[in-house]
Amino acid sequence: MPKQAVPTHKPQETAILVAVAPKQQNELVTQAYLEELAFLAETLGLKTVGVFTQKLEKPDSRTFVGKGKLQEIMAFLQQNEVDTIIFDDDLSPSQVRNLEAELKRKIIDRSLLILNIFALRAKTAQAKTQVELAQYQYLLPRLTHMWTHLSRQKGGIGMRGPGEKELETDRQIINDRISLLKEKLAEIDRQSTVRRKARKNMVRVALVGYTNVGKSSLMNLLAKETLLAENKLFATLDATVRKVVLQGIPFLLTDTVGFIRKLPTTLIECFKSTLDEVREADILLHVADISSPHCSEQIEVVNRTLVEIQAADKPTIMVFNKIDLMNDDSYYLLSQPFLNSNSQSYTIGISATQQINIDKLKEMLFNLVSKRYYQIFPNYLNLKQEEST
Numbered sequence: 017m018p019k020q021a022v023p024t025h026k027p028q029e030t031a032i033l034v035a036v037a038p039k040q041q042n043e044l045v046t047q048a049y050l051e052e053l054a055f056l057a058e059t060l061g062l063k064t065v066g067v068f069t070q071k072l073e074k075p076d077s078r079t080f081v082g083k084g085k086l087q088e089i090m091a092f093l094q095q096n097e098v099d100t101i102i103f104d105d106d107l108s109p110s111q112v113r114n115l116e117a118e119l120k121r122k123i124i125d126r127s128l129l130i131l132n133i134f135a136l137r138a139k140t141a142q143a144k145t146q147v148e149l150a151q152y153q154y155l156l157p158r159l160t161h162m163w164t165h166l167s168r169q170k171g172g173i174g175m176r177g178p179g180e181k182e183l184e185t186d187r188q189i190i191n192d193r194i195s196l197l198k199e200k201l202a203e204i205d206r207q208s209t210v211r212r213k214a215r216k217n218m219v220r221v222a223l224v225g226y227t228n229v230g231k232s233s234l235m236n237l238l239a240k241e242t243l244l245a246e247n248k249l250f251a252t253l254d255a256t257v258r259k260v261v262l263q264g265i266p267f268l269l270t271d272t273v274g275f276i277r278k279l280p281t282t283l284i285e286c287f288k289s290t291l292d293e294v295r296e297a298d299i300l301l302h303v304a305d306i307s308s309p310h311c312s313e314q315i316e317v318v319n320r321t322l323v324e325i326q327a328a329d330k331p332t333i334m335v336f337n338k339i340d341l342m343n344d345d346s347y348y349l350l351s352q353p354f355l356n357s358n359s360q361s362y363t364i365g366i367s368a369t370q371q372i373n374i375d376k377l378k379e380m381l382f383n384l385v386s387k388r389y390y391q392i393f394p395n396y397l398n399l400k401q402e403e404s405t
Contacts, residue, residue: 030097031057031124032066034089035104036081039071048310052277053104053126055228059133062100066092079118080111086118093119100124105278109158127154127280134283142204149197150282152190159186208292219267219388221260221381222297224322226314227274229305230337233368235271238378257293262382265389270297275321277313284324291325298388300332301381306349306365307341331384332361333377339365340372 033053037046046069054064070085079086080103089101100122101115107125115123124132131151138144223231239258256271270293284291294300300322304315315334322328336342336349342365350365362380366373 028063029061029099030065031062031100031102032068032089032092032098033057033064033102033104034068034081036070036072036075039073041071045313048313049104049277052310053102053129056126056129056133057102060129060136062102065096065098068092075105078111079114080105080107090119093121102126102129106280112158126278127282130276130280130283142201145197145200145204146283149194149201150280150285152194152197153282154280156187156190156194159183159190205292217392218259219265219299219385219392220270220293220297221267221299221301221385222270222272222294223301223303224272224294224318225274225303226305226318227276229274229303229308229314230368231271231274231303234301234303234335234337234366235269237368237371237374238381239269262378262385265382265386267385267389270294275318277317279321284321291327294322295325295327297327297330299381299384300327300330301335302332303335303337305338306336306346307338307343311336311346311349333380333384334361334363335377336363336365337368340367340370 033050035046035050035053037049050067050069054067057064068081068085068089070081072082076082081089092098098121101119101124103123103125105125106127107115107123112123112125131147131154134143134147135151138147223235225231235256235258239260258269260267260269272291272294302315302318304311304318308314319328339350350363362384364373364377364380366377368374
């Protein structure tokens, strides 16, 4: 009798999403947050099979959700195949332990989910070092009752530990590793600083924006490159710098990591070198997805992050991408005065994929770049004026 073929592919892991919202939070906002969480889960390869929400004045200190909602989740787990439970907020170590004890499933909070995606996306030595450091910083306060012996680690976060002696050993191992990674990043930062200083006489333009709004697609158009541009969150982690020339004026264009709501602080700290490209830029191209119903909120998230990293006072072009997909309710955004603290902000609607208004954007960008270029090289402007006369 012939042998039956054995399936070689693994079935897709499943997950349920859990969100606790303040009582005053609008239902549409809660739904938007859950849609983003589902997209994050999908980016990591998880299939969402259920969603649970609860409104509380504050999360339960023991299990984050209330007793009734916990029972509801348990009943769902008894009837459905679920591998992972994802919470849209950060959980304390004790909440993770209590939830795992009650629900008998792997528990992931928002920060860990994003960290796992960053680990999946990291390609260069710098990005891998940054993500590894953030992972260890996340793990360190959560070591209690977890099996973290690095030489025998298999499933990673969430496995039970052998005792206090091993726990102290693991703490020391991780602290040593954190110190080593910080030294490695400090050296990378020094090298990056030297490279940026070498470019100090170049006009620098940085693409910023919420994740998955089309920054890399726009980078490809302006720099005539073929960079990765996927419909996935955090497709770009490393700062990519390219030289662009518009009407004879050269400048450096940088594509940076996308921002997101509730970005883990450890990641902001670890991606300091990458974010320095934004801090030291002369001009920002703030790209937003105008087809998204949450466009205004995403702009606010980016603006708050720019304030946090002290990069909010630069001349900025507010670029509304995907105008070919927007609905009638989005038109008002094109007329909004998106002014930063320096009151130098300009607005334009484009489509990177359909190449709508790209020439108009280039002209707008040229005006800002050339103004800065003439400040760096005043003799160049004098020479042009002499040539024109």
